[in-house]
Amino acid sequence: MSLTVVASQAAPLAIDAPRELFEQACSAMLTKTPDGGMLVFPEMHLFADGQPDRARTKAYQQAAEPLDGPRVTWLRQLAAGLGVWLVPGTVCERGPSGELFNTALAIRPDGEVAATYRKIFPWRPLEPFTPGQDFAVFDVPGAGRMGLCICFDSWFPEVSRNLAWLGAETIINVVKTTTPDRPQEMVMARANAIVNQVSFLSVNAAAPVGRGLSAFFGPEGETLAEIGDDAPADMVCEVSTQRVRRARAEGTAGVTRPWAFFHSGDQPVELPAYGGRIDPTRWNRD
Amino acid sequence: MSLTVVASQAAPLAIDAPRELFEQACSAMLTKTPDGGMLVFPEMHLFADGQPDRARTKAYQQAAEPLDGPRVTWLRQLAAGLGVWLVPGTVCERGPSGELFNTALAIRPDGEVAATYRKIFPWRPLEPFTPGQDFAVFDVPGAGRMGLCICFDSWFPEVSRNLAWLGAETIINVVKTTTPDRPQEMVMARANAIVNQVSFLSVNAAAPVGRGLSAFFGPEGETLAEIGDDAPADMVCEVSTQRVRRARAEGTAGVTRPWAFFHSGDQPVELPAYGGRIDPTRWNRD
Numbered sequence: 001m002s003l004t005v006v007a008s009q010a011a012p013l014a015i016d017a018p019r020e021l022f023e024q025a026c027s028a029m030l031t032k033t034p035d036g037g038m039l040v041f042p043e044m045h046l047f048a049d050g051q052p053d054r055a056r057t058k059a060y061q062q063a064a065e066p067l068d069g070p071r072v073t074w075l076r077q078l079a080a081g082l083g084v085w086l087v088p089g090t091v092c093e094r095g096p097s098g099e100l101f102n103t104a105l106a107i108r109p110d111g112e113v114a115a116t117y118r119k120i121f122p123w124r125p126l127e128p129f130t131p132g133q134d135f136a137v138f139d140v141p142g143a144g145r146m147g148l149c150i151c152f153d154s155w156f157p158e159v160s161r162n163l164a165w166l167g168a169e170t171i172i173n174v175v176k177t178t179t180p181d182r183p184q185e186m187v188m189a190r191a192n193a194i195v196n197q198v199s200f201l202s203v204n205a206a207a208p209v210g211r212g213l214s215a216f217f218g219p220e221g222e223t224l225a226e227i228g229d230d231a232p233a234d235m236v237c238e239v240s241t242q243r244v245r246r247a248r249a250e251g252t253a254g255v256t257r258p259w260a261f262f263h264s265g266d267q268p269v270e271l272p273a274y275g276g277r278i279d280p281t282r283w284n285r286d
Numbered sequence: 287m288s289l290t291v292v293a294s295q296a297a298p299l300a301i302d303a304p305r306e307l308f309e310q311a312c313s314a315m316l317t318k319t320p321d322g323g324m325l326v327f328p329e330m331h332l333f334a335d336g337q338p339d340r341a342r343t344k345a346y347q348q349a350a351e352p353l354d355g356p357r358v359t360w361l362r363q364l365a366a367g368l369g370v371w372l373v374p375g376t377v378c379e380r381g382p383s384g385e386l387f388n389t390a391l392a393i394r395p396d397g398e399v400a401a402t403y404r405k406i407f408p409w410r411p412l413e414p415f416t417p418g419q420d421f422a423v424f425d426v427p428g429a430g431r432m433g434l435c436i437c438f439d440s441w442f443p444e445v446s447r448n449l450a451w452l453g454a455e456t457i458i459n460v461v462k463t464t465t466p467d468r469p470q471e472m473v474m475a476r477a478n479a480i481v482n483q484v485s486f487l488s489v490n491a492a493a494p495v496g497r498g499l500s501a502f503f504g505p506e507g508e509t510l511a512e513i514g515d516d517a518p519a520d521m522v523c524e525v526s527t528q529r530v531r532r533a534r535a536e537g538t539a540g541v542t543r544p545w546a547f548f549h550s551g552d553q554p555v556e557l558p559a560y561g562g563r564i565d566p567t568r569w570n571r572d
Contacts, residue, residue, distance in 0.1 A: 120555055121547060131552060155544045157443035157481055158557055158564065165559035181539035184480050184507050191477030194470050195443055221470050253467035258441045261407060266417060269406055271444055273451035273569075276562015278444065283559075 002240040003085075003143035006036040007203040009214045009227050009235060012048035012089075012176070015063045019074060022046060026082055033236055037109075038085035038140070042205040043151050043176035044102070045089030046071075053178070053209045057100075057128040064094035067116060072105065080111030085140065089174050090150055093118065099130040104148045104174055106138050114138040117148040121156055135159070137166045144169040144241035147198075151175045154188050154202065157195070158274075164196035165283075169244040171196075175204040175214075182211035193217040197247045197259060199224070199239060206232040219247040248285060259285035288526040289371075289429035292322040293489040295500045295513050295521060298334035298375075298462070301349045305360060308332065312368055319522055323395075324371035324426070328491040329437045329462040330388070331375030332357075339464070339495045343386075343414040350380035353402060358391065366397030371426065375460050376436055379404065385416040390434045390460055392424050400424040403434040407442055421445070423452045430455040430527035433484075437461045440474050440488065443481070450482035451569075455530040457482075461490040461500075468497035479503040483533045483545060485510070485525060492518040505533035534571060545571035 006029045013021055022045075030036050049059035065071050071091060079086035086107040093103035093116075102119040118132025137147045147163030147170070154160070154173050163171055171192065177185060182204065193200035197219040204210045212230030216237040217223060227233045251257045262280035269278040292315045299307055308331075316322050335345035351357050357377060365372035372393040379389040379402075388405040404418025423433045433449030433456070440446070440459050449457055457478065463471060468490065479486035483505040490496045498516030502523040503509060513519045537543045548566035555564040 121544075123542070124547060124549070131555075133553060133556065135558070152542075152544075155481055155542070157447065157477075158555070161443065162557055162559045179539060179541045181506075181542050184538060184542075187473060187507055188477045188480060191443075191474045194474060195441055220467075221473055252470060253465060255465045256409070256438075256441070256467050256470075258407075258438075261410060263410070267419060269417070269444070270419065271448055271560055271562060272421070273448045274557055274560045274562030274564065276557060276560030278560065 001142040001242065002238050003037045003140060004033065004035045005038040005040060005201065005237040005239050006033045007040040007201060007214060007216070007235045007237060009203060009206045009212055010041065010045065010232050011206045011209050012042065012045050012053060014048045015046070015059060023078060026078065029234055030082060030084065032234060036084060038087065040087040040172060040174065040201065040203055041089035042203050042210065043090045043174040045205070047092055048209065051208065055126055060092045060100060060128060064092040064100055066094050067103070067105070067113070072113070076107050076111040076113065079107040079109060083109045085109055087172055087174065090119065095130065100128060101132060102127065102129040102150060104150050106146070106148060115148060117150070119150040119153060120159060121152045123152040135162050135166060137163060137168045143239045144244065146170045146172055149173050151177060154185055154192060157192065160192035160196055160198070164198050168198055169241055170199040170201065170239050173200065173202040175202055176209070177204050177211050178209060179211070182213050186213055186215060189215060190217050190221045193219055194221040194252065195258065197244060197252065199244060201237055203235065206230055219244045220252045287428040287528065288524050289323045289426060290319065290321045291324040291326060291487065291523040291525050292319045293326040293487060293500060293502070293521045293523060295489060295492045295498055296327065296331065296518050297492045297495050298328065298331050298339060300334045301332070301345060309364060312364065315520055316368060316370065318520060322370060324373065326373040326458060326460065326487065326489055327375040328489050328496065329376045329460045331491070333378055334495065337494065341412055346378045346386060346414060350378040350386055352380050353389070353391070353399070358399070362393050362397040362399065365393040365395060369395045371395055373458055373460065376405070381416065386414060387418060388413065388415040388436060390436055392432070392434060401434060403436070405436040405439060406445060407438045409438040421448050421452060423449060423454045429525045430530065432456045432458055435459050437463060440471055440478060443478065446478035446482055446484070450484050454484055455527060456485040456487065456525050459486065459488040461488055462495070463490050463497050464495060465497070468499045472499055472501060475501060476503050476507045479505055480507040480538065481544065483530060483538065485530060487523055489521065492516055505530045506538045
């Protein structure tokens with residue numbers, strides 16, 4: 001079983017750009033990759049507020065809508081019209097108490113929302129968002145369980161770890177990194193794949209706003225697709241449940257099975273940083 | 287402030303090798319690097335049981351001693367005689383209930399033991415050790431706080447995370463990786479450095495037993511020293527508190543400060559995988 005995911009390393013569209021621009025971009029991706037079953041865009045792809053992007057709080061506040069507002073309704077109709085899964089980057093969400101969230105969403109080919117995820121680690125001090133609280137995974141028929149994370153989340157291994165623990169076999173990391181630490185993020189993306197034995201898709205914005213360097217890593221850290229510069233480009237990723245399940249069953253490099261570590265009778269590993277523990281009875285994934 | 291650490295990518299010595307072989311190796315390292323203040327050896331460096339090494343449970347059981355036994359007493363005398371810090375890889379420790387532990391230790395230049403650490407994640411199924419329970423950090427005058435971890439521990443980001451949370455600025459990872467997943471470990475070592483903004487020293491055994499590829503990464507993931515193959519070699523590492531503290535103060539690539547993420551009033555991040563949380567009041571390190 002597999003799914004062809006097309007990830008767009010593109011510069012963000014202006015907040016007030018005509019909707020046709022995004023619709024045309026989606027259609028063009030599917031014309032180029034007719035078997036594409038999911039389209040993925042970078043963080044804040046529909047929310048550029050200048051050139052270069054300035055991430056102004058006021059512009060975000062004005063653009064924010066609740067998730068049942070017209071923007072997401074339009075995106076749902078777009079996904080249904082195209083008949084594909086759509087991860088349109090993130091949107092500025094107005095929360096129930098007026099909070100501003102940086103929220104990723106995954107929309108099904110029938111136009112229903114499969115998952116929403118509010119970024120837990122906004123990049124401070126620049127981002128004005130309230131941190132989210134909850135991890136999000138969703139099931140894609142034929143392609144296993146996926147998890148959502150956003151940009152700076154990848155600097156916290158806790159995010160990928162919890163997504164994998166919740167069953168994610170593929171993690172989609174939508175990114176808008178404009179700073180020179182994008183090479184570090186590539187290291188962490190690959191490591192997040194290896195330690196969790198998941199596939200990890202990291203799609204960044206293109207120049208002149210973003211630093212590019214999008215990539216799709218397999219569960220042993222192998223590079224399955226990549227864009228080596230910051231130019232606009234599509235990246236075609238074959239998401240396979242078999243790849244992850246084989247790595248977990250046979251081991252990374254044929255030998256190492258971190259998800260099968262514990263034996264019956266092992267004590268929990270107490271983790272003082274979290275006031276929690278790795279509980280053997282709730283951990284092994286084999 | 288800094289400390290010159292000399293790490294030996296060497297093949298392990300046989301369990302019954304004359305003690306002079308190890309003493310001579312230490313002396314030779316200091317002859318070559320006279321300002322060396324700490325000597326570090328790979329995991330199980332004094333415990334080869336054949337060629338190639340077979341990690342036989344019986345050989346380990348026979349060699350195991352409590353930490354107040356003659357082997358550690360000899361190592362303490364050796365460190366004191368040389369007047370250097372000594373991390374002699376790991377030893378087979380016989381626990382108080384007869385358990386077999388894979389235990390790292392750091393010995394001070396006065397011959398006192400600064401820290402002991404029982405490997406929490408023995409590489410299963412090959413290793414016969416009982417997992418340890420506790421993280422270990424220790425303070426080195428002039429070189430800040432260090433933490434110990436052992437080989438497969440590096441596949442669990444929880445280990446480096448907890449060492450950093452306990453204040454470690456440098457993590458010493460002693461390794462005996464004989465399998466083809468050593469390149470993956472290099473990715474994880476670098477990522478462990480970046481996400482925690484620590485220096486990370488990973489020293490593996492040399493051929494014909496180990497796969498080599500030892501390296502010393504700085505807190506932004508930069509390569510400060512490395513051995514690019516599996517040949518026996520010394521690696522000289524300048525451990526600087528200033529480097530870590532500057533990265534945390536000014537940010538990775540001058541911009542990103544993960545240890546300064548939280549604001550007052552932020553809610554804890556609940557982590558279902560651990561039944562714990564990141565508590566803002568106990569987290570920031572700036």
